Amino acid sequence: MPQRTLHPVSPAAQARLVVALTAKAWRVPPSSLHAVARRAPHGYVPVRALRRLHAAAMLTLLPHSW
Numbered sequence: 238m239p240q241r242t243l244h245p246v247s248p249a250a251q252a253r254l255v256v257a258l259t260a261k262a263w264r265v266p267p268s269s270l271h272a273v274a275r276r277a278p279h280g281y282v283p284v285r286a287l288r289r290l291h292a293a294a295m296l297t298l299l300p301h302s303w
Contacts, residue, residue: 260267282290 259265
C-alpha cells in the first residue's frame, strides 16, 4: 500500500530522495559544487553572483554626497 503524504510529491522529487538516501547508505561522496550547479533548475544564480549584484545595488542606493 503506498504511503500517503500531506503534500503531493513529484516523481522527480521522489527520485532525488531515493538517490540521496541510497548515496548516504552506500557512503557515496557528495557531488562537487560545480556538478550540483550544472544540475540546478533554470534560473539558478551562484551565491558569488548574488553577492556582486547585492553590492552593486547597495552602491546605487547610497547618496553621492553627504
